[in-house]
Amino acid sequence: MSADYIWAVIAGMAVANFAVRFVPVAVISRIDLPTPIMRWLRFVPVSVMGSLIALEVLRPGGEYQAPWDGAHLPAALVSMIVYRLTKSFMGASVAGVVAFIVLRGIIG
Amino acid sequence: MPNTVNDTKDAVVARSDAAARLLRGMRLGIPIFLGYLPIGLAFGVLARTLGFTVTQSVICSATALAGAGQFIALNIMKTGASVFAVLAATTVVNLRYVLFAATMSPHLRQTRLPLQAILAYSLTDETFAINIADRRAGTATGASMAGVGLISLIGWVLGTLIGATLSGFIGDPASWGLDFAMPAMFSALLIALAENRRQAAMGVLAGAFALMLPLLAGVGVTLSTGWIIIISSMTAATIGAVTDR
Secondary structure, rough: OHHHHHHHHHHHHHHHHHHHHHHHHHHOOOOOOOOHHHHHHHHHHHHHHHHHHHHHOHHHHHHHOOOOOOHHHHHHHOOOOOOHHOOHHHHHHHHHHHHHHHHHHHHH | OHHHHHHHHHHHHHHHHHHHHHHOOOOOOOHHHHHHHHHHHHHHHHHHHOOOOOOHHHHHHHHHHHHHHHHHHHHHHOOOOOOOHHHHHHHHHHHHHHHHHHHHHHHHHOOOOHHHHHHOOOHHHHHHHHHHHHHHHHOOHHHOOOOOOHHHHHHHHHHHHHHHHHHOOOHHHHHHHHHHHOOOOOOOOOOHHHHHHHHHHHHHHHHHHHHHHHHHHOOOOOOOOOHHHHHEEEHHHHHHHHHHH
């Protein structure tokens, strides 16, 4: 892998990543969005999180994994429950990782 | 001159206010920092094994700030793909940021363009979720959001630096189970972001769609992870909005 190739990718990613994040902010914050679109946007955050979690937990590494196989799903549930009880992202994240490591040790 | 004195005093108060909010945001973002460290570390190790120098690894993390996008870039670079192919794939993965940015935008009306640029640059799944939850609680400000972004960036870049520097000594971070830090945080964020039952239901529905879409490969339609996330979440959000009366 040549240094030029790597630098070209780095530069391109810097520009592309900034553009997809900044252009919508700069444009949409200056206009009034119609109510239906605002209503739609309220559902976007949970939907994206739901998709991300489902893929991480039930299709880790790009392979389907049954809910009862592996530590992913139970550990994710531990994280959700701990957040629900404590309202602490830190507590929930740490609990999820610890649950994952412990369960993986048990389940294998 | 009394006005000038007052103005100066106000400015000082405003500045210390902003500093306090920035610090509050940084505290709020500590879980992100802790989650990014091991994943940034994994990126650093992987980048080095593919031929990146330490400097290149760190600059890549600091300028792209795109977790999944960066890993996918490495995977495609490994195959010797063109620069354009690498950029196209990582941009698709990161298209969900368009949704995030659009969702954040109404909250950023009072924010000036330079700060908008900084917030856009530090926009990730995690900073977005924390900031939008904080915004809904009514406690987020431009400065606090910048603080969340700053501590996250530090975690990501520091992790990359450690991983790239010590790549020879560190094995695969996934073997320690630390790679679960992200899914664990996402799980908590889902609970934090769901304002009501309908939203929670749409989160579950989006997850179900995301799991079904890879099956389209059976009929010859292979979707990348980026498209799967976009299609499944946009479909679920649309169903949620349409049925919400």
